[in-house]
Amino acid sequence: MxxxxxxxxxxxxxxxxxxxxxxxxxxxxxxxxxxxxxxxxxxxxxxxxxxxxPSLDALMAEVIEVYVGKIAQRTHELADSGKTLREVLCAHLNGIQEYEPFYTALVTENRQLPPPARDAWVTLQSVISLHFSRAVQRETEAGKIIPIPTSLLFNMWLGLVHHYLANTDLFAPGGKVIERYGETLIDNYLKLLASKGAE
Amino acid sequence: MxxxxxxxxxxxxxxxxxxxxxxxxxxxxxxxxxxxxxxxxxxxxxxxxxxxxPSLDALMAEVIEVYVGKIAQRTHELADSGKTLREVLCAHLNGIQEYEPFYTALVTENRQLPPPARDAWVTLQSVISLHFSRAVQRETEAGKIIPIPTSLLFNMWLGLVHHYLANTDLFAPGGKVIERYGETLIDNYLKLLASKGAE
Amino acid sequence: MxxxxxxxxxxxxxxxxxxxxxxxxxxxxxxxxxxxxxxxxxxxxxxxxxxxxPSLDALMAEVIEVYVGKIAQRTHELADSGKTLREVLCAHLNGIQEYEPFYTALVTENRQLPPPARDAWVTLQSVISLHFSRAVQRETEAGKIIPIPTSLLFNMWLGLVHHYLANTDLFAPGGKVIERYGETLIDNYLKLLASKGAE
Amino acid sequence: MxxxxxxxxxxxxxxxxxxxxxxxxxxxxxxxxxxxxxxxxxxxxxxxxxxxxPSLDALMAEVIEVYVGKIAQRTHELADSGKTLREVLCAHLNGIQEYEPFYTALVTENRQLPPPARDAWVTLQSVISLHFSRAVQRETEAGKIIPIPTSLLFNMWLGLVHHYLANTDLFAPGGKVIERYGETLIDNYLKLLASKGAE
DNA sequence: AATGAATGAGCTTTCATTCAT
DNA sequence: CATGAATGAAAGCTCATTCAT
The missing domain is CATH 1.10.10.60 (Homeodomain-like)
Structure with a gap:
């Protein structure tokens, strides 16, 4: 004891x-x-x-690892296999939302961070990318989505979300960008993707 | 004398x-x-x-003001009134292209920069936004574009471009992201925007 | 119990x-x-x-005291009274040899060590000096040695041995200076001391 | 101006x-x-x-270079070619004397010093060695010195001098070991070297 | 106007020592 | 008795800023 x-x-x-x-x-x-x-x-x-x-870098690395892990875990759980694209995007934003300011700092500064920290960040994007790609593939096969390279679709989504987060001070000065814009982002993003034939 | x-x-x-x-x-x-x-x-x-x-911050601010001015000027000239959205996007990328590494540094670090520097950066986005909005409005009225809030369309475009620039090391390790991906980005972005009825 | x-x-x-x-x-x-x-x-x-x-210094002092004691003891035993100078020198080197790296560290760093450590070191030299002096005295009386102040002879011997130990990296990069040079040092040192008349 | x-x-x-x-x-x-x-x-x-x-090491290196240079220069001048061994030894001690405490610190700590500092120290010994060797060779040829390897003779002299310097606190608590013992050291050292045949 | 020597606040890191458990 | 978490005084080094020349 x-x-x-x-x-x-x-x-x-x-x-x-x-x-x-x-x-x-x-x-x-x-x-x-x-x-x-x-x-x-x-x-x-x-x-x-x-x-x-042992060093400030190690501290950073560990903190990032822990919280990136949580975010990844969360996203993972919410974006289980067999979900629609909308559900995956929701899961993504949900995973972020709880740690929004932290994630934003990561979006903003990850390129100046020590390698281990960067690595954790890149890994997180990969996890998200995986779920995203699967969902897109399914919906593309179902003819629900305009045929555009998945990577481009993903980068467009990521770019969009990160852009809003990175400019929190412009979009939602008090923080809480996701809460305020999340649904709008998903709705409109999906609207754009919707296959014309599907209409 | x-x-x-x-x-x-x-x-x-x-x-x-x-x-x-x-x-x-x-x-x-x-x-x-x-x-x-x-x-x-x-x-x-x-x-x-x-x-x-008077200080390093002031130097930064001035350098940014000068070159952001040049980029804005350039975009202004290229994206004259009466142009199509495609032409505006081209103008945007063209304006950036000449100063790509500088612009990329701005994308990447602007949030850690002193306020005046950040202000100049925001102003630049406004200028671009202006041209973008006009073109979108025209094309929307002509029924060529899916009806989506212009600001969202703009942020999506900006997010996309900035995402590629910010990840230069990933997308075009030697630099020159615009040269390599510019056209692709424009094409696919426009493809998404194209009104379904217009097809 | x-x-x-x-x-x-x-x-x-x-x-x-x-x-x-x-x-x-x-x-x-x-x-x-x-x-x-x-x-x-x-x-x-x-x-x-x-x-x-109670402190690192105390630990050092005690370690030094213990091992310096062992070296002194060893020298004592080997350099019993009644021995020739050559035998005393042999005893001296033998006493050192077993703990050569430790002794060398002492030679090299004793002046930066806390006072008690330095004291133990000085005491060790005294012990050796005692045996040395007796032998020199006997041989001087027997006319076998050039009449030179004993203290000088001793310091010359000590200086010589310490010089070789302190420059181990130069003389015997792998360590084991005594093994390699011990005999040479003794032979030549004694050669110098040999009374001219005795030849 | x-x-x-x-x-x-x-x-x-x-x-x-x-x-x-x-x-x-x-x-x-x-x-x-x-x-x-x-x-x-x-x-x-x-x-x-x-x-x-640029760093503490660089400062050390430069200080040592400067003063070791002075000592070497001094020794050089005094121990011009063609001198007797006694004159060379005098020159050696004279070169040291002016900077005795500094030289002593060097004797005592040179092994813990950064490489450039060590190098300067080693160089100094080489300079001294050179003059010493020449003089010994001349006198050996003239039959004035017992035939013993020059390197051993040199190390013996160096060991002797350094031993006295390193133990300044024992030999001359106020400093000034050379002033107090210099002549004695030279006299007795030479006495030992004197060829028996020469008597 | 230009210079560049001097400043000192500020940062990370090390490690002997203390003391509650 | 043994533990090892916590401490905090140093130390080396960086760099924006000042100011006498």
């Missing part, structure tokens, strides 16, 4: 640091969050951060 | 700094370009930069 | 730490060996070191 | 830093002298050091 108590303490602190870092990353972005900010906000000393993470 | 000569020199130096900064910003991005890099590349001293610009 | 068992454990742990520290000091020197290295290599926790030693 | 004034200022500061660093290295050794110590002692700010030297 003693053991458990210590381990618990350590895990709690690490978790606290990850949560705090997540919060700060969401609020201020990755690049302008300092280790001392995280330590301060978590109420621990500067050095404690280095007890749990 | 002396005065004029001095002023001339001053203007020349300032212009030189702006050009040099533009080049470096294009090559390495805004955030990783140091003042000393710019001064060094321009062949002037470190301190000279501060003679012409 | 419980008490005894605890004490036993404590002693064992302390001994383990001393041995481990000795090993690491021999391999990497004193200054670049971290407490965590020692704890890790000994398979105990970081904090355990401080249970047995 | 303007130019000269700025250059002069820079050179002066750099020289000041080198001199200050030299002083601190002499007093406390290389390893325990911090950049902030040097800056503080020189009366300049922390950052100024980095204006003149």
């Amino acid at each position: 003693k053991k458990t108590s210590r381990q618990l303490q350590k895990e709690q602190t690490k978790e606290l640091l990850i949560k705090t870092a997540f919060k700060l990353f969401s609020e201020r972005g990755f690049l302008s969050t300092r280790i001392s900010d995280i330590a301060g906000a978590a109420g621990v000393s500067h050095g404690t951060v280095f007890v749990h993470f | 002396k005065k004029t000569s001095r002023q001339l020199q001053k203007e020349q130096t300032k212009e030189l700094l702006i050009k040099t900064a533009f080049k470096l910003f294009s090559e390495r991005g805004f955030l990783s370009t140091r003042i000393s890099d710019i001064a060094g590349a321009a062949g002037v001293s470190h301190g000279t930069v501060f003679v012409h610009f | 419980k008490k005894t068992s605890r004490q036993l454990q404590k002693e064992q742990t302390k001994e383990l730490l001393i041995k481990t520290a000795f090993k690491l000091f021999s391999e990497r020197g004193f200054l670049s060996t971290r407490i965590s290295d020692i704890a890790g290599a000994a398979g105990v926790s970081h904090g355990t070191v401080f249970v047995h030693f | 303007k130019k000269t004034s700025r250059q002069l200022q820079k050179e002066q500061t750099k020289e000041l830093l080198i001199k200050t660093a030299f002083k601190l290295f002499s007093e406390r050794g290389f390893l325990s002298t911090r950049i902030s110590d040097i800056a503080g002692a020189a009366g300049v700010s922390h950052g100024t050091v980095f204006v003149h030297f």
